[in-house]
Amino acid sequence: MFAFFKALKRSDATPLLARIAAGEMILIDLREAGERAATGAAQGALHLPLGRLAQAADPSNRARHKALRPDTPVALYCATGARSAQGVMTLRRLGYREVHNLGGLGHWQAAGGQITR
Template identity: 40%
Template sequence: MLLIIVAVALIAYITFNFFYQRKIMKQLTEEDFRAGYRKAQLIDVREPNEFDGGHILGARNIPLSQLRQRYKEIRPDQPVYFYCQNTVRSGRAAQMLKRKGYNNLHCLKGGFKGWTGKVKKK
Protein backbone atom coordinates (compact mmCIF):
# COMPACT_ATOMS: atom_id res chain seq x y z
CA MET A 1 0.00 0.00 0.00
CA LEU A 2 2.82 2.40 0.89
CA LEU A 3 4.48 1.68 -2.45
CA ILE A 4 1.31 2.65 -4.32
CA ILE A 5 1.05 5.92 -2.38
CA VAL A 6 4.69 6.76 -3.12
CA ALA A 7 4.22 5.92 -6.82
CA VAL A 8 1.10 8.09 -7.09
CA ALA A 9 2.84 10.97 -5.31
CA LEU A 10 5.83 10.69 -7.64
CA ILE A 11 3.64 10.67 -10.73
CA ALA A 12 1.72 13.69 -9.43
CA TYR A 13 4.97 15.57 -8.76
CA ILE A 14 6.36 14.82 -12.23
CA THR A 15 3.09 15.81 -13.88
CA PHE A 16 2.91 19.06 -11.91
CA ASN A 17 6.50 19.97 -12.85
CA PHE A 18 5.87 19.20 -16.51
CA PHE A 19 2.86 21.52 -16.76
CA TYR A 20 4.40 24.21 -14.54
CA GLN A 21 7.52 24.35 -16.74
CA ARG A 22 5.34 24.68 -19.85
CA LYS A 23 3.51 27.55 -18.19
CA ILE A 24 6.59 29.57 -17.18
CA MET A 25 8.84 28.78 -20.15
CA LYS A 26 7.98 28.91 -23.83
CA GLN A 27 9.39 26.00 -25.82
CA LEU A 28 10.53 27.18 -29.23
CA THR A 29 11.12 25.24 -32.42
CA GLU A 30 14.60 25.56 -33.85
CA GLU A 31 13.31 28.07 -36.41
CA ASP A 32 11.73 30.31 -33.76
CA PHE A 33 14.76 29.88 -31.50
CA ARG A 34 17.07 31.06 -34.31
CA ALA A 35 14.83 34.05 -34.98
CA GLY A 36 15.11 35.35 -31.43
CA TYR A 37 18.26 34.16 -29.71
CA ARG A 38 20.54 36.87 -31.08
CA LYS A 39 18.39 39.51 -29.37
CA ALA A 40 18.36 37.58 -26.10
CA GLN A 41 20.71 36.10 -23.53
CA LEU A 42 21.66 32.66 -24.82
CA ILE A 43 22.47 30.36 -21.90
CA ASP A 44 23.76 26.80 -22.18
CA VAL A 45 22.95 25.07 -18.88
CA ARG A 46 24.96 21.94 -19.62
CA GLU A 47 28.17 21.11 -17.77
CA PRO A 48 31.47 22.63 -19.02
CA ASN A 49 32.70 19.39 -20.62
CA GLU A 50 29.47 19.17 -22.65
CA PHE A 51 29.78 22.86 -23.60
CA ASP A 52 33.39 22.37 -24.72
CA GLY A 53 32.31 19.42 -26.87
CA GLY A 54 30.11 21.76 -28.92
CA HIS A 55 27.74 24.66 -28.33
CA ILE A 56 25.61 27.16 -30.23
CA LEU A 57 27.59 30.20 -31.38
CA GLY A 58 27.23 33.07 -28.91
CA ALA A 59 26.10 30.93 -25.97
CA ARG A 60 27.34 31.48 -22.43
CA ASN A 61 27.88 28.44 -20.25
CA ILE A 62 26.17 28.72 -16.88
CA PRO A 63 25.67 25.09 -15.80
CA LEU A 64 22.51 24.26 -13.91
CA SER A 65 24.75 23.10 -11.04
CA GLN A 66 26.12 26.67 -10.73
CA LEU A 67 22.99 28.65 -11.58
CA ARG A 68 21.99 29.26 -7.96
CA GLN A 69 25.28 31.12 -7.38
CA ARG A 70 25.55 32.75 -10.82
CA TYR A 71 21.98 33.75 -11.71
CA LYS A 72 22.79 37.46 -11.24
CA GLU A 73 24.94 37.24 -14.40
CA ILE A 74 21.64 36.99 -16.27
CA ARG A 75 19.69 40.21 -16.75
CA PRO A 76 16.02 39.98 -15.72
CA ASP A 77 14.96 42.74 -18.13
CA GLN A 78 15.95 40.82 -21.29
CA PRO A 79 14.67 37.56 -22.78
CA VAL A 80 16.52 34.42 -21.69
CA TYR A 81 16.99 31.57 -24.17
CA PHE A 82 18.07 28.31 -22.51
CA TYR A 83 19.17 25.07 -23.95
CA CYS A 84 20.59 21.85 -22.59
CA GLN A 85 21.00 18.41 -24.09
CA ASN A 86 17.28 17.60 -24.24
CA THR A 87 15.25 20.24 -22.21
CA VAL A 88 15.18 18.66 -18.73
CA ARG A 89 17.83 20.99 -17.26
CA SER A 90 16.39 23.96 -19.15
CA GLY A 91 13.09 23.41 -17.36
CA ARG A 92 14.79 23.29 -13.97
CA ALA A 93 16.77 26.44 -14.79
CA ALA A 94 13.56 28.22 -15.79
CA GLN A 95 11.89 27.22 -12.50
CA MET A 96 14.84 28.55 -10.54
CA LEU A 97 14.90 31.89 -12.39
CA LYS A 98 11.11 32.25 -12.20
CA ARG A 99 11.39 32.10 -8.39
CA LYS A 100 13.96 34.93 -8.65
CA GLY A 101 11.56 37.14 -10.62
CA TYR A 102 12.56 36.41 -14.23
CA ASN A 103 9.68 36.21 -16.67
CA ASN A 104 10.74 36.15 -20.33
CA LEU A 105 12.03 32.55 -20.42
CA HIS A 106 12.38 30.35 -23.51
CA CYS A 107 14.00 27.04 -24.35
CA LEU A 108 15.02 25.12 -27.45
CA LYS A 109 12.50 22.35 -28.02
CA GLY A 110 14.37 19.07 -28.21
CA GLY A 111 17.55 20.62 -26.84
CA PHE A 112 21.02 20.75 -28.31
CA LYS A 113 20.84 17.19 -29.61
CA GLY A 114 18.29 18.36 -32.18
CA TRP A 115 20.16 21.54 -33.19
CA THR A 116 21.15 21.64 -36.87
CA GLY A 117 22.73 25.11 -36.94
CA LYS A 118 26.32 26.21 -36.55
CA VAL A 119 28.22 24.79 -33.61
CA LYS A 120 31.46 25.94 -32.01
CA LYS A 121 33.81 23.39 -30.44
CA LYS A 122 36.80 24.05 -28.21
Protein backbone atom coordinates in the same frame (compact mmCIF):
# COMPACT_ATOMS: atom_id res chain seq x y z
CA MET B 1 5.14 19.29 -9.83
CA PHE B 2 2.79 20.86 -12.38
CA ALA B 3 5.24 23.75 -12.83
CA PHE B 4 7.96 21.30 -13.86
CA PHE B 5 5.76 19.71 -16.52
CA LYS B 6 4.89 23.17 -17.82
CA ALA B 7 8.59 24.09 -17.88
CA LEU B 8 9.35 20.87 -19.81
CA LYS B 9 7.34 22.22 -22.74
CA ARG B 10 9.93 23.01 -25.37
CA SER B 11 9.87 26.31 -27.23
CA ASP B 12 10.49 26.25 -30.98
CA ALA B 13 14.02 27.58 -31.46
CA THR B 14 13.44 28.71 -35.05
CA PRO B 15 11.68 32.03 -34.30
CA LEU B 16 14.11 32.75 -31.46
CA LEU B 17 17.31 32.42 -33.54
CA ALA B 18 17.08 35.97 -34.90
CA ARG B 19 16.40 37.44 -31.46
CA ILE B 20 19.41 35.63 -30.05
CA ALA B 21 21.61 36.69 -32.99
CA ALA B 22 20.49 40.31 -32.58
CA GLY B 23 21.37 40.27 -28.88
CA GLU B 24 17.73 40.71 -27.84
CA MET B 25 17.73 37.38 -26.02
CA ILE B 26 20.44 35.58 -24.07
CA LEU B 27 21.12 31.93 -24.86
CA ILE B 28 22.43 29.84 -21.96
CA ASP B 29 24.04 26.42 -22.15
CA LEU B 30 23.32 24.59 -18.88
CA ARG B 31 25.55 21.58 -19.57
CA GLU B 32 28.78 20.72 -17.81
CA ALA B 33 32.14 21.61 -19.34
CA GLY B 34 32.84 18.02 -20.39
CA GLU B 35 29.61 17.85 -22.37
CA ARG B 36 30.48 21.08 -24.20
CA ALA B 37 33.96 19.79 -24.97
CA ALA B 38 32.57 16.55 -26.39
CA THR B 39 29.77 17.98 -28.56
CA GLY B 40 30.43 21.68 -29.06
CA ALA B 41 28.07 24.47 -28.08
CA ALA B 42 25.47 26.72 -29.63
CA GLN B 43 27.19 29.72 -31.17
CA GLY B 44 27.07 32.68 -28.82
CA ALA B 45 25.76 30.73 -25.82
CA LEU B 46 26.70 31.79 -22.34
CA HIS B 47 27.99 28.77 -20.39
CA LEU B 48 26.38 28.45 -16.96
CA PRO B 49 26.01 24.88 -15.69
CA LEU B 50 22.66 24.35 -13.99
CA GLY B 51 24.28 24.16 -10.55
CA ARG B 52 25.56 27.74 -10.95
CA LEU B 53 22.49 29.26 -12.61
CA ALA B 54 20.61 30.46 -9.51
CA GLN B 55 23.60 32.31 -8.09
CA ALA B 56 24.62 33.78 -11.45
CA ALA B 57 21.08 34.97 -12.24
CA ASP B 58 19.93 36.17 -8.81
CA PRO B 59 19.27 39.93 -9.10
CA SER B 60 20.08 40.39 -5.39
CA ASN B 61 23.53 38.79 -5.76
CA ARG B 62 26.25 41.39 -6.30
CA ALA B 63 28.36 38.71 -7.98
CA ARG B 64 25.64 37.76 -10.48
CA HIS B 65 26.45 37.60 -14.19
CA LYS B 66 26.04 41.15 -15.45
CA ALA B 67 24.27 40.08 -18.67
CA LEU B 68 21.42 38.50 -16.71
CA ARG B 69 18.49 40.64 -15.61
CA PRO B 70 14.84 39.66 -15.01
CA ASP B 71 13.69 41.94 -17.85
CA THR B 72 16.04 40.35 -20.41
CA PRO B 73 14.56 37.42 -22.38
CA VAL B 74 16.45 34.15 -21.89
CA ALA B 75 16.54 30.85 -23.77
CA LEU B 76 18.03 27.75 -22.14
CA TYR B 77 19.28 24.45 -23.49
CA CYS B 78 21.06 21.40 -22.18
CA ALA B 79 21.53 17.90 -23.62
CA THR B 80 17.88 16.79 -23.77
CA GLY B 81 15.69 19.46 -22.18
CA ALA B 82 15.33 18.22 -18.59
CA ARG B 83 17.95 20.52 -17.07
CA SER B 84 16.70 23.42 -19.15
CA ALA B 85 13.22 22.81 -17.68
CA GLN B 86 14.76 23.05 -14.21
CA GLY B 87 16.51 26.23 -15.33
CA VAL B 88 13.21 27.71 -16.53
CA MET B 89 11.72 27.12 -13.09
CA THR B 90 14.77 28.63 -11.37
CA LEU B 91 14.68 31.79 -13.46
CA ARG B 92 10.93 32.21 -13.06
CA ARG B 93 11.33 31.92 -9.28
CA LEU B 94 13.91 34.71 -9.50
CA GLY B 95 11.42 36.93 -11.34
CA TYR B 96 12.57 36.51 -14.95
CA ARG B 97 9.64 37.36 -17.19
CA GLU B 98 10.47 35.64 -20.49
CA VAL B 99 12.25 32.29 -20.29
CA HIS B 100 12.25 29.60 -22.99
CA ASN B 101 13.23 25.94 -22.81
CA LEU B 102 14.84 25.16 -26.17
CA GLY B 103 15.40 21.54 -25.22
CA GLY B 104 18.72 20.02 -26.19
CA LEU B 105 21.63 21.09 -28.35
CA GLY B 106 20.21 18.92 -31.14
CA HIS B 107 17.00 20.98 -31.15
CA TRP B 108 19.08 24.14 -31.56
CA GLN B 109 20.98 22.63 -34.46
CA ALA B 110 17.80 21.27 -36.12
CA ALA B 111 16.34 24.80 -36.08
CA GLY B 112 19.37 26.08 -37.99
CA GLY B 113 21.48 27.24 -35.06
CA GLN B 114 25.25 27.06 -35.51
CA ILE B 115 27.53 24.90 -33.37
CA THR B 116 31.03 25.97 -32.33
CA ARG B 117 33.66 23.45 -31.32
